[in-house]
Amino acid sequence: MALVPKQWYASTSPNERNNYVEILARKSGFIAWFLALIKVDPTFFMSVSHRQVVYQASNLMGYQKIILPIDSISSSFFGYHKPWKAAIAIFFVSIAVGSSIIDATHSAMGGMTAMLIGLIIAVTYYFLNKELFIGITDNNGEKFALILKRSVLEGQDINEQQMELVTRIVLTVIDNQKSQKLISSSISS
Structure with a gap:
């Protein structure tokens, strides 16, 4: 299911919530847009901080939130599909x-x-239905991804370079976490 981004933040410096990445998206389509206006829209959210990755989905039927420690992430991926x-x-x-x-x-x-x-x-x-995807894989091989397409109504135009930035940020955060653990273990030895 393709989503359209409502909010996008990706930076090498954390925001006020200490997240390097925050992606908030909703289902695509006019009905989903109307539901967003009256605040009953199904939303999908992914954030990356120096300690964890949060992936959550909510809809009219319920809510799911998955919190993964950063050291349980094995990879980050992105790509696109053109129709x-x-x-x-x-x-x-x-x-x-x-x-x-x-x-x-x-x-x-x-x-x-x-x-x-x-x-x-x-x-x-063709131009409105190009799908970009971004996600992470945990150490067990389970994938958590968002499939995004152009957001005409929200005015968010996400491209491959922004997806690559998110992937690089996730990998940098993982590497930093591993480096800190190595330093901590060598100090305590």
């Missing part, structure tokens, strides 16, 4: 509809208009 197959299918359907209009009415103008509208819809679909 080019669906966009091409939309365009080919518009060509078929346009051809049918030309055959039925012998009007090239109506058919070309249908094809142009189909092209616009296909391009819009």
Whole structure:
């Protein structure tokens, strides 16, 4: 299920809640947006501090919160998926509809208009439905991820560089935690 980001924070310096990363997202779509306006929207949240990763999901049926100590994180990942197959299918359907209009009415103008509208819809679909994903894997191999797409209504435009930054921050926090444990263990020895 793709989500749209409502709030995004990713920095090498922690915010006022001591988090390096905070991602708040909601389900995509007009109905989910309307529910967000009246504060009954299902939300998904991920945060990373120097001690833990919090992953939580809430919906109308309930709430789940998972707190993982930073040293139980084995990896962080990100990527994206582009819906080019669906966009091409939309365009080919518009060509078929346009051809049918030309055959039925012998009007090239109506058919070309249908094809142009189909092209616009296909391009819009392609750009609005690109999905970016980000997540972590714990030491047991369980993955906790958020799948995000462009947020037109909230005005959040998240890209691959921001996803990579989050991944680098998580890995840096993990490395820092391991370094502190090594220093602590060598001091106590």
